[in-house]
Amino acid sequence: MDLAESIRSRFKCQKCGNSQARVKEVAMTGTGLSKLFDIEHNHYFFVSCLNCGYTEVFDPEVLGGKRGRLGTILDILFGG
Numbered sequence: 001m002d003l004a005e006s007i008r009s010r011f012k013c014q015k016c017g018n019s020q021a022r023v024k025e026v027a028m029t030g031t032g033l034s035k036l037f038d039i040e041h042n043h044y045f046f047v048s049c050l051n052c053g054y055t056e057v058f059d060p061e062v063l064g065g066k067r068g069r070l071g072t073i074l075d076i077l078f079g080g
Helices: 003-010 067-078
Strands: 021-028 042-049 055-058
Touching: 003 021, 003 042
Parallel strands: none
Antiparallel strands: 021 042, 042 055
16 A cells, blocks of 8 residues: 555544545745755645545645655656
């Protein structure tokens, strides 16, 4: 099970208590040179409740995922 699926299966909305969610991985540039060269080295999971729309943000590197580092390398090489 990948990290996004793990988050989705454990989700419980803090606002309405619903357990169904959509998970999207989002990549963003930082500041300085990464913004200038459009290097998206910040990766996050946005988890939205399918009932009320409440959204939480998770950092995959903090949760133990390695996708962030691999994605950064691919973004640099292929212009992500």
